Amino acid sequence: GAVVSQHPSWVICKSGTSVKIECRSLDFQATTMFWYRQFPKQSLMLMATSNEGSKATYEQGVEKDKFLINHASLTLSTLTVTSAHPEDSSFYICSAPDRAHGDGYTFGSGTRLTVV
Amino acid sequence: KQEVTQIPAALSVPEGENLVLNCSFTDSAIYNLQWFRQDPGKGLTSLLLIQSSQREQTSGRLNASLDKSSGRSTLYIAASQPGDSATYLCAVPQGGSEKLVFGKGMKLTVNP
Numbered sequence: 113g114a115v116v117s118q119h120p121s122w123v124i125c126k127s128g129t130s131v132k133i134e135c136r137s138l139d140f141q142a143t144t145m146f147w148y149r150q151f152p153k154q155s156l157m158l159m160a161t162s163n164e165g166s167k168a169t170y171e172q173g174v175e176k177d178k179f180l181i182n183h184a185s186l187t188l189s190t191l192t193v194t195s196a197h198p199e200d201s202s203f204y205i206c207s208a209p210d211r212a213h214g215d216g217y218t219f220g221s222g223t224r225l226t227v228v
Numbered sequence: 229k230q231e232v233t234q235i236p237a238a239l240s241v242p243e244g245e246n247l248v249l250n251c252s253f254t255d256s257a258i259y260n261l262q263w264f265r266q267d268p269g270k271g272l273t274s275l276l277l278i279q280s281s282q283r284e285q286t287s288g289r290l291n292a293s294l295d296k297s298s299g300r301s302t303l304y305i306a307a308s309q310p311g312d313s314a315t316y317l318c319a320v321p322q323g324g325s326e327k328l329v330f331g332k333g334m335k336l337t338v339n340p
Binding site for chain 2: 118154155203207216219222224
């Protein structure tokens with residue numbers, strides 16, 4: 113099936129710095145990428161939807177200036193957490209529709225962000 | 229607004245048992261439902277995808293059923309093994325979009 117490669121798998125950063133998370137579709141073109149965050153023992157919450165070549169669409173309550181999403185090519189979408197704070201510590205996961213295999217979705221392996 | 233519920237939140241069973249995991253959703257106008265597995269600190273692995281026109285899907289020891297009218301899906305795991313220990317999540321699309329709405333998941337522990 114389709115594979116989405118997500119990096120880094122974990123990152124620790126200081127408050128006030130920015131962190132970039134990358135998701136690459138390895139064997140297919142991902143025109144759409146969904147970005148989720150997951151708090152401990154909680155479900156995945158959709159943050160935003162990125163579409164190649166256009167601006168991302170953010171869910172209600174998600175600060176677009178804090179979570180910058182770029183989808184400049186059909187195989188790469190990035191999420192940058194700017195001026196990170198401890199409350200941004202979470203598990204971030206990307207996902208792309210796996211249109212080659214019906215209407216399912218394939219997920220990246222996730223990024224554990226810890227802001228100290 | 230679509231809401232997805234999974235009960236119970238956790239289950240611990242001895243190896244070899246047959247299991248039924250439940251998922252319910254409030255808006256029955258879905259075009260598919262997907263079951264995922266998540267290991268600790270990892271991403272999601274797709275287990276089964278059921279289209280709205282299907283009643284069930286099978287993959288190895290896993291069988292998922294879908295009853296749209298009642299807003300329910302079940303994931304059946306036969307002859308459970310310790311390697312099945314993980315969190316299982318179900319998800320459905322929000323409205324007519326590609327956005328997924330997830331349940332909170334069910335943490336399964338299979339004891340040897």
